[in-house]
Amino acid sequence: MQHYILLLDCPDQKGLVYNITRVLYQHDLNIVSNNEFVDLERQHFFMRTEVEGNINETNLLADLYAALPKQVKLVLTQEHKKKIVVLATKEYHCLGDLLLRNHFDNLNAEILAVISNHNNLADLVTQFKIPFHYLPHENILRDTHEKQVLDLINRYNPDFLVLAKYMRILSPYFVSHFREQMINIHHSFLPAFIGANPYKQAFERGVKIIGATAHFVTNNLDEGPIIAQATIPVDHTHNAASMAQAGRDVETLVLAKALKLVFEDRVFISQNKTVIFD
Amino acid sequence: MQHYILLLDCPDQKGLVYNITRVLYQHDLNIVSNNEFVDLERQHFFMRTEVEGNINETNLLADLYAALPKQVKLVLTQEHKKKIVVLATKEYHCLGDLLLRNHFDNLNAEILAVISNHNNLADLVTQFKIPFHYLPHENILRDTHEKQVLDLINRYNPDFLVLAKYMRILSPYFVSHFREQMINIHHSFLPAFIGANPYKQAFERGVKIIGATAHFVTNNLDEGPIIAQATIPVDHTHNAASMAQAGRDVETLVLAKALKLVFEDRVFISQNKTVIFD
Amino acid sequence: MQHYILLLDCPDQKGLVYNITRVLYQHDLNIVSNNEFVDLERQHFFMRTEVEGNINETNLLADLYAALPKQVKLVLTQEHKKKIVVLATKEYHCLGDLLLRNHFDNLNAEILAVISNHNNLADLVTQFKIPFHYLPHENILRDTHEKQVLDLINRYNPDFLVLAKYMRILSPYFVSHFREQMINIHHSFLPAFIGANPYKQAFERGVKIIGATAHFVTNNLDEGPIIAQATIPVDHTHNAASMAQAGRDVETLVLAKALKLVFEDRVFISQNKTVIFD
Amino acid sequence: MQHYILLLDCPDQKGLVYNITRVLYQHDLNIVSNNEFVDLERQHFFMRTEVEGNINETNLLADLYAALPKQVKLVLTQEHKKKIVVLATKEYHCLGDLLLRNHFDNLNAEILAVISNHNNLADLVTQFKIPFHYLPHENILRDTHEKQVLDLINRYNPDFLVLAKYMRILSPYFVSHFREQMINIHHSFLPAFIGANPYKQAFERGVKIIGATAHFVTNNLDEGPIIAQATIPVDHTHNAASMAQAGRDVETLVLAKALKLVFEDRVFISQNKTVIFD
Structure with a gap:
């Protein structure tokens, strides 16, 4: 079982959390912790999620990019020094x-x-x-x-x-x-x-x-x-x-x-x- | 446009956030803020979400109950004194x-x-x-x-x-x-x-x-x-x-x-x- | 028995505390609390003393002025609103x-x-x-x-x-x-x-x-x-x-x-x- | 010029500060800082004074002991590691x-x-x-x-x-x-x-x-x-x-x-x- 941190920020739009958690669910991952923030002034969305499961990095990233706005900044990382x-x-x-x-x-x-x-x-x-x-x-x-x-x-x-x-x-x-x-x-x-x-x-x-x-x-x-x-x-x-x-x-x-x-x-x-x- | 607070806690299981946000998305609601916590010791899940949109309370609650474990404690409320x-x-x-x-x-x-x-x-x-x-x-x-x-x-x-x-x-x-x-x-x-x-x-x-x-x-x-x-x-x-x-x-x-x-x-x-x- | 606050500040010099407490002692007053500070940069002395006893304000002030440098700023006051x-x-x-x-x-x-x-x-x-x-x-x-x-x-x-x-x-x-x-x-x-x-x-x-x-x-x-x-x-x-x-x-x-x-x-x-x- | 710390505590009585500062003045010492506290419940007096000057330890202690109640606990020390x-x-x-x-x-x-x-x-x-x-x-x-x-x-x-x-x-x-x-x-x-x-x-x-x-x-x-x-x-x-x-x-x-x-x-x-x- 692997432990990953997913970091992303992008312009805010309806359905972001749903789209992200849908992909995570389809990859059979468990959300250990999840933080979100919408900067209403900038209309910008920030999310940090810790997930556990058997992760295929390439596929997961591909599915996330497909589900998210083009301008998304996305990082998938394992805890590391x-x-x-x-x-x-x-x-x-x-x-x-x-x-x-x-x-x-x-x-x-x-x-x-x-x-x-x-x-x-x-x-x-x-x-x-x-x-x-x-x-x-x-x-x-x-x-x-x-x-x-x-x-x-x-x-x-x-x-x-x-x-x-x-x-x-x-x-x-x-x-x-x-x-x-x-x-x-x-x-x-x-x-x-x-x-x-x-x-x-x-x-x-x-x-x-x-x-x-x-x-x-x-x-x-x-x-x-x-x-x-x-x-x-x-x-x-x-x-x-x-x-x-x-x-x-x-x-x-x-x-x-x-x-x-x-x-x-x-x-x-x-x-x-x-x-x-x- | 209405502003609601959704409070729920239930035993933790995979896909909870996905299932909840799916229902919110299907009801065309926008998530304004969202907080979650998993108590790992109790294996219990807590969530507080603020949503905006045109809300049909009865239908939303029915769909949420259908998507969640039986033991869920669910409150849907508008901000009020x-x-x-x-x-x-x-x-x-x-x-x-x-x-x-x-x-x-x-x-x-x-x-x-x-x-x-x-x-x-x-x-x-x-x-x-x-x-x-x-x-x-x-x-x-x-x-x-x-x-x-x-x-x-x-x-x-x-x-x-x-x-x-x-x-x-x-x-x-x-x-x-x-x-x-x-x-x-x-x-x-x-x-x-x-x-x-x-x-x-x-x-x-x-x-x-x-x-x-x-x-x-x-x-x-x-x-x-x-x-x-x-x-x-x-x-x-x-x-x-x-x-x-x-x-x-x-x-x-x-x-x-x-x-x-x-x-x-x-x-x-x-x-x-x-x-x-x- | 009266309770007075004595406030004074003046250029620092040797013997200030001695001279002040000598006068207080001669007036048979008890010091309830006493705070002093010497600002070394300004070479300036500050003192706040609470005393108790039978106080003759005029005489006490006269004796204090006599014992202190000319530039002293001296206030003798009873606690009051x-x-x-x-x-x-x-x-x-x-x-x-x-x-x-x-x-x-x-x-x-x-x-x-x-x-x-x-x-x-x-x-x-x-x-x-x-x-x-x-x-x-x-x-x-x-x-x-x-x-x-x-x-x-x-x-x-x-x-x-x-x-x-x-x-x-x-x-x-x-x-x-x-x-x-x-x-x-x-x-x-x-x-x-x-x-x-x-x-x-x-x-x-x-x-x-x-x-x-x-x-x-x-x-x-x-x-x-x-x-x-x-x-x-x-x-x-x-x-x-x-x-x-x-x-x-x-x-x-x-x-x-x-x-x-x-x-x-x-x-x-x-x-x-x-x-x-x- | 030496720098000493004088620590003393004893039962409270009238004239303590006067008696101590008199001795310090007679020894031609300058008070750099001075803190006092009277514990009213115990009727006990505490004092910490930093002095500067040419100090004859033996004489100063002798004069202080002579000026203070018998039960005094007195320490005269130079700052040291x-x-x-x-x-x-x-x-x-x-x-x-x-x-x-x-x-x-x-x-x-x-x-x-x-x-x-x-x-x-x-x-x-x-x-x-x-x-x-x-x-x-x-x-x-x-x-x-x-x-x-x-x-x-x-x-x-x-x-x-x-x-x-x-x-x-x-x-x-x-x-x-x-x-x-x-x-x-x-x-x-x-x-x-x-x-x-x-x-x-x-x-x-x-x-x-x-x-x-x-x-x-x-x-x-x-x-x-x-x-x-x-x-x-x-x-x-x-x-x-x-x-x-x-x-x-x-x-x-x-x-x-x-x-x-x-x-x-x-x-x-x-x-x-x-x-x-x-």
Whole structure:
């Protein structure tokens, strides 16, 4: 007995669920779980279904395509570990958490390699038997450095790229290589405090909450589709440094939560937003 | 164009979603939203579907019953305001919140009457033009008082009974009249602090969180199916009284949230638990 | 035995706590609670102390002034109900909550009157026996309307002005009359979504949290010192309208929490921030 | 310039703060932060003060003892890394988090060693260059095993013992060796779900929140003074296993938060509760 995940989105029309479940029934499959959403504004339909049974992938896909509108985006996949490359800079907390989850098989992904523009995390990564690549950005052109990073990533051919506090801005050229494949953790509750030094901005504004946002990366800095966000309370006793310290835990958790959702195929990108079946 | 909610639960079997959506398709109905859950432990299926179209209730129900297992529990309903009676004792916060929401048409329910064993909330209720009934419990037998309450409720024939800090224990006889129709707010995060004086218990235990639980009432005190729960932080500066004060807001919110879910037909009772599609 | 609250802030210097507590000791007063904070960046000292005993206000103040730096800001007050005027527009939820708390003596304030530029909340307010003033803004100049509001408020001479979803922008002239006395609830987690229609902005950005901010009003719109903030989760099933609906409860709670802090004399304004002893 | 933390608690009496700050002033010390609490029920006073200056420890302590009631409990300490031994069983999440924080100097403690009754975490611990001791409990008497653990701990002479999901019940004899020095993380929001398998209990009760509790260990199982607690929402789609999975993150965070508070000398034990200055 096989277990498959079916992901599809298409323009909404009457009979979609019926047509899909009819095909599944004809293939003698059992629906284990099923989530749907109709975006009424876009008139667009999203569905994630887990099915069990003896599956003939080719025939099932052919029958589904025949039953659905032409513009459908359809993915049939077995649960599998996504292959990822992690980019980091100097901070250990998000990276360390991912390494731990990866090591104990709790990430639904396999970390192929870690790349950093600093060297201080090398020991941490290599002690987990993960390749660590130190690509310093100093004394070379920004484009040259990015090209080195890109070439190195391409050697690994990952499903997803995770920016675990990678503090370099990426060019549109770079971003275009990983459309809908690159997840960043930003250290504020976006859209507040876009850009550099969010904790300094937060301290200066005197906010009573700080937060973190995990999002897909697009060409608009800090404006890609949001996957997960959370906040924690702070007060007047916090300065920018202690806010940053307090923020580490929420950054770590929000990134881990977002990755779990993405790696379990629960996240659809819908224009500049996400539809998430959790 | 009509808008209906279809609620059903039955033993799980292959083809359920297909069979249901087939009938809906044959009746030319559009599925606006659809939620399903299979309880793998009980092998039981739950579904809540909102449909739009020209509905012939009798025919639709007949076709659905024909397509589904015999043991199915099936409800087809249009969105409508539930009729409720509220029981209270002395505290104003939950009752006041319900009166406000009711008054501004934000409760998905209509409060038919409020009954209390004390008189101090009479002015509040009547100023909202809701009948208030004062049924004191003093100097009469417990059973006699309960019989008075029951008779009065029955005159209103409500869909649901809401215990908004009603501090009287109800007999199995009373409870049996309102199976799956009676919702209580308990002032602790159950199963912690069952019974009387939860805040005093919480203070004495030195907990760092307090909370509230909204649940259906069964014969086992504080042990009915839980609908909603939430907690808030407290610290060593709180005594039992200030915990009770701080707890008011979370009690109010948890009850309001639970009622919203119940009144929108989003809550299934599954043995001693709930399945909630929110 | 009297109970007093002593509030003071001044430039930080060695021996402040000693000098203050020495005076309190010489006056034979017992310290019931004591909070201090040194803003290291500003080198500024804040203190809130509750004392009990037989207090000679004049002598105590004289001795405290003698013991403290010249620039000290000193308030000695007995716990008392603050007098407030509430401004509202059309929405009932914050106002209704304040009326309930006021009615059941749970606000530490006395609502003197409610003023609105719409009439739909008149019944609600008057049924609580609070004066309601309808001052429509239509067909008159903005300045004229504001002058009417200002004159009316001045007749009540309140300690604080509460903007409970008052949807009019106030002029610097108006604001200057209520420096550090005017509290607003903004329906977003500031500084995100400054300005109009925060829920629409939130929906369009696809955020996964929404929130509310209570702050003192200054001449910079939505940029005054923040008193309290909170957030709640939302998801792709929310549109702008259902976000606004979900946001009501967090707006209500955040405003109530901020007012409780202010009315209990727990909030210091420190430039564009607050120092809060809760 | 030195930085010291002064911790004291004693029966409450008039003039305590004055007497303490007088001594500090006479020693020409600057108060950087100061927290006090009077437990009115116990009539007991707690104070935590951070001071800076040139400190003569012996003289300062002598003067403080002279100024304070006989029953005072007084600690004068410089901020320093606490020395800890961690006990674990099989689960990696709390232990892994502590190892990461320890490695990056973010724990305010130094992990001297990890002891486990299982061997599966050996690699993780040793890769962080921390001694790992495998003391299996199988095929030996409970008392013999505990004696081995105790002897091994005593060789390290730690300030605190951290039970990071150590799944063995400890005898009163063992507990008596580490009074107020042993911190446990329990995987429920105590007092709910005391004892074994809290997530199974939670699943069977159908709760909508789960949580974690960090507490000092006493002879009464799961009943020691609580340091920190938190909860997270769950729903009907969780079974006991997925609750346990979801609970890992909150367990990890609650333990880390409690340890930070304890290691920064912010936690007083007051009978069966804690007083925490955070």
